[in-house]
Amino acid sequence: MIRLENIEKEFDLGQIKIKALDNINLTINRGDYLAVMGPSGSGKSTFLNILGILDFSTSGQYFLEDYEISSLPDKEQARIRNKHFGFVFQSFNLFSELSAIENVMLPMSYAGVKYNARKKRAGELLDWLGLNDRLYHLPSMLSGGEQQRVAIARALSNDPDLILADEPTGNLPSDKGEEILETLEKLNSNGVTIVMVTHNDAQGDRAHKRIHIKDGKIEWRKVCA
Amino acid sequence: MRIKEDQLLMIRSIKGRPVESILLILGIALGIGATVSGFALVNQSLSEADKLLSSTYYHEIVVGTRQNSDGMDIAASLVSDDNNLILTVNDLAARKEVPDVKYAYVMNRTHLRFGNMRLPGSDNNGTNTSTQGSVNNQNNRTIVTGNFQPRDATGNTNTEAMPGPPSDDGFDPFHTNIDADELTSLEEPQVEEADAYRVTPEFFSAYGLNAVSGSVFSEQDIKSDTPSLILGSKLAKKIFEDAIAYGRKIQVMRDLYTITGVLAETGTAFDNEAFIPAVVPDLSGNDFRRFEAWGTTLRFIVQDLSRLTSVKAQIATYFDKEYGEGNVDISIPKVEAEAVSDRNLRLITVILILSISGLLIAIVNVTNILVSRMERRRKSLGILKALGASTNKILISLEYEALFIGVCGALTGTVIAVVLSEIIKNSLGTSGYNALILVLGVFISWIFTMVVTGIPAFQISKIAPSEAIRYE
Ligand SMILES: Nc1ncnc2c1ncn2[C@@H]1O[C@H](COP(=O)(O)OP(=O)(O)OP(=O)(O)O)[C@@H](O)[C@H]1O
Numbered sequence: 001m002i003r004l005e006n007i008e009k010e011f012d013l014g015q016i017k018i019k020a021l022d023n024i025n026l027t028i029n030r031g032d033y034l035a036v037m038g039p040s041g042s043g044k045s046t047f048l049n050i051l052g053i054l055d056f057s058t059s060g061q062y063f064l065e066d067y068e069i070s071s072l073p074d075k076e077q078a079r080i081r082n083k084h085f086g087f088v089f090q091s092f093n094l095f096s097e098l099s100a101i102e103n104v105m106l107p108m109s110y111a112g113v114k115y116n117a118r119k120k121r122a123g124e125l126l127d128w129l130g131l132n133d134r135l136y137h138l139p140s141m142l143s144g145g146e147q148q149r150v151a152i153a154r155a156l157s158n159d160p161d162l163i164l165a166d167e168p169t170g171n172l173p174s175d176k177g178e179e180i181l182e183t184l185e186k187l188n189s190n191g192v193t194i195v196m197v198t199h200n201d202a203q204g205d206r207a208h209k210r211i212h213i214k215d216g217k218i219e220w221r222k223v224c225a
Numbered sequence: 226m227r228i229k230e231d232q233l234l235m236i237r238s239i240k241g242r243p244v245e246s247i248l249l250i251l252g253i254a255l256g257i258g259a260t261v262s263g264f265a266l267v268n269q270s271l272s273e274a275d276k277l278l279s280s281t282y283y284h285e286i287v288v289g290t291r292q293n294s295d296g297m298d299i300a301a302s303l304v305s306d307d308n309n310l311i312l313t314v315n316d317l318a319a320r321k322e323v324p325d326v327k328y329a330y331v332m333n334r335t336h337l338r339f340g341n342m343r344l345p346g347s348d349n350n351g352t353n354t355s356t357q358g359s360v361n362n363q364n365n366r367t368i369v370t371g372n373f374q375p376r377d378a379t380g381n382t383n384t385e386a387m388p389g390p391p392s393d394d395g396f397d398p399f400h401t402n403i404d405a406d407e408l409t410s411l412e413e414p415q416v417e418e419a420d421a422y423r424v425t426p427e428f429f430s431a432y433g434l435n436a437v438s439g440s441v442f443s444e445q446d447i448k449s450d451t452p453s454l455i456l457g458s459k460l461a462k463k464i465f466e467d468a469i470a471y472g473r474k475i476q477v478m479r480d481l482y483t484i485t486g487v488l489a490e491t492g493t494a495f496d497n498e499a500f501i502p503a504v505v506p507d508l509s510g511n512d513f514r515r516f517e518a519w520g521t522t523l524r525f526i527v528q529d530l531s532r533l534t535s536v537k538a539q540i541a542t543y544f545d546k547e548y549g550e551g552n553v554d555i556s557i558p559k560v561e562a563e564a565v566s567d568r569n570l571r572l573i574t575v576i577l578i579l580s581i582s583g584l585l586i587a588i589v590n591v592t593n594i595l596v597s598r599m600e601r602r603r604k605s606l607g608i609l610k611a612l613g614a615s616t617n618k619i620l621i622s623l624e625y626e627a628l629f630i631g632v633c634g635a636l637t638g639t640v641i642a643v644v645l646s647e648i649i650k651n652s653l654g655t656s657g658y659n660a661l662i663l664v665l666g667v668f669i670s671w672i673f674t675m676v677v678t679g680i681p682a683f684q685i686s687k688i689a690p691s692e693a694i695r696y697e
Pocket residue numbers: 011012013018019020038039040041042043044045046047692695
């Protein structure tokens with residue numbers, strides 16, 4: 001599904017340049033469950049951003065189903081993020097002005113889903129995640145675990161092919177983190193591709209594939225049984 | 226169609242900060258209001274100045290006696306007996322020696338009281354014999370109008386009617402030309418009094434005043450001594466119930482006047498005024514009309530404004546010869562008015578600078594608030610992009626927001642501008658705001674808001690979502 005060739009990312013800070021990613025080569029197949037690991041500042045988030053077309057590499061090529069991503073117009077990139085990718089962030093990143101259900105409905109409005117249809121689907125997703133009594137609550141009224149579940153529902157709203165999760169359990173107590181992880185694994189077993197950044201070795205071990213990044217390079221990779 | 230969640234987000238973020246939003250709207254509104262009304266003020270003053278500069282008044286050279294040179298009626302008691310210089314209609318002859326004078330006329334302010342004033346010695350019906358006798362005396366007719374009151378020998382003003390029969394010198398303040406029968410047939414006028422001018426014929430030519438019925442005064446009217454009256458169009462309509470004035474007779478103080486003309490409407494103050502002839506008093510005798518002649522000012526119209534000063538000098542030569550050097554005061558209203566208008570122009574410039582500074586301050590503040598508002602929303606915008614918003618979509622939604630604030634500000638600003646212009650109009654008596662200027666103001670402010678918000682919106686919409694999301 002995704003092929004990365006010689007991806008490099010450099011941040012230009014004026015006097016110094018930081019090479020956040022260096023010579024990344026990687027293939028991600030449909031249905032993969034990939035854990036991205038590595039020390040702080042190694043470039044994991046940078047990698048995930050480039051993968052999610054939230055940022056661009058300074059050199060190298062990124063093929064999505066044989067399309068070179070950077071050659072696509074902005075509008076098309078936005079459409080890919082909207083319809084094919086789902087994002088889960090460490091700090092949830094819900095809109096504090098919108099209720100849980102409105103947060104989940106928002107990406108569907110970009111996809112052109114009618115109001116009633118998107119409301120129904122958002123309700124179903126939140127119900128599936130055990131939030132059926134929290135539909136009209138603002139994020140500030142929800143616990144961290146609940147917020148992250150709303151964020152997952154939002155990521156799932158347009159039935160994505162790939163979920164990109166940057167330390168999704170990082171801000172949660174371990175039992176709530178476990179719930180989130182189980183949810184992602186359930187999705188993966190339904191055929192959704194998952195790429196997850198994590199610091200937690202135990203979590204990483206549960207993924208089917210692991211890559212370990214250090215100083216912007218893939219130090220080692222491993223395919224689990 | 227239901228409102229979309231991203232629009233909901235925008236609306237709630239505006240509503241969530243009511244003070245900031247109101248400040249933004251007020252900032253724009255005050256900026257627009259100040260500038261538009263500032264420009265409206267300038268526009269008005271300029272057009273007023275144009276109007277004044279082209280008016281007849283600006284072509285005048287005014288000649289008066291020392292005492293009345295300021296154009297005000299002064300108390301008769303202040304006129305010393307040895308300074309009994311009185312200018313009369315005859316002095317208009319000065320023009321003969323000055324070819325540049327186009328018109329020469331007398332234009333004296335006075336005030337007329339209309340109506341069935343009780344005649345002395347008569348009852349309300351006016352059927353007393355003493356009025357009968359005065360009819361024979363038509364030629365020695367007395368007109369009592371205006372502020373002039375009979376004086377006694379010591380120069381004191383008589384405020385009470387003088388009792389008794391006419392004195393030997395023929396001075397008779399109760400003189401009337403009204404016949405008792407005529408009096409009963411007179412209609413009661415609807416208007417009790419009116420401002421008036423005592424004028425000579427060329428006054429009408431100078432101001433371009435024409436009669437719609439009857440005619441304006443001729444040289445004959447000045448000499449013939451018939452009590453005739455010309456009315457401004459509005460006054461004519463007001464005086465009689467049926468609004469027909471021409472040819473009618475009306476009592477003015479103790480005399481009966483015939484309305485010999487009604488002027489065409491001019492849209493000026495003349496519409497509400499009356500005109501009576503400035504006749505030549507017999508200064509040698511005891512003609513009571515010598516009182517009327519006090520305060521007479523002679524006006525000479527010079528078409529070519531650049532000739533005003535030299536014409537003034539020529540006219541001065543005539544009067545110096547006639548009355549002795551320096552006894553007559555000659556002034557050019559234009560020069561005096563220009564000084565006033567110069568001062569106004571400086572004031573207006575200051576006001577304009579203030580209102581433009583108001584706009585600038587508004588621009589700076591609005592830009593600041595908008596930029597900081599957008600900065601705060603960077604993260605939200607980054608998330609929106611991650612969720613599938615294109616750069617264009619973000620830009621459009623930011624512009625919608627700006628448009629909303631801009632429109633609210635422009636509307637409020639227009640209201641402020643209209644109110645300020647009304648105040649300007651009422652206090653300066655000018656023609657009020659100009660709709661075109663308002664439209665222009667709203668248009669300019671719309672452009673201004675678009676530019677002011679557009680530049681930061683454009684920059685922020687281009688940001689990579691990863692960058693935006695990093696903001697915590
Ligand atoms: N926008 C940016 N501008 C400049 N430098 C950046 C930017 N984003 C990341 N970096 C730098 O690139 C390097 C990699 O950062 P990145 O966020 O990818 O690390 P990470 O592996 O996600 O770390 P952590 O585990 O702490 O989240 C760091 O040195 C970071 O300072």
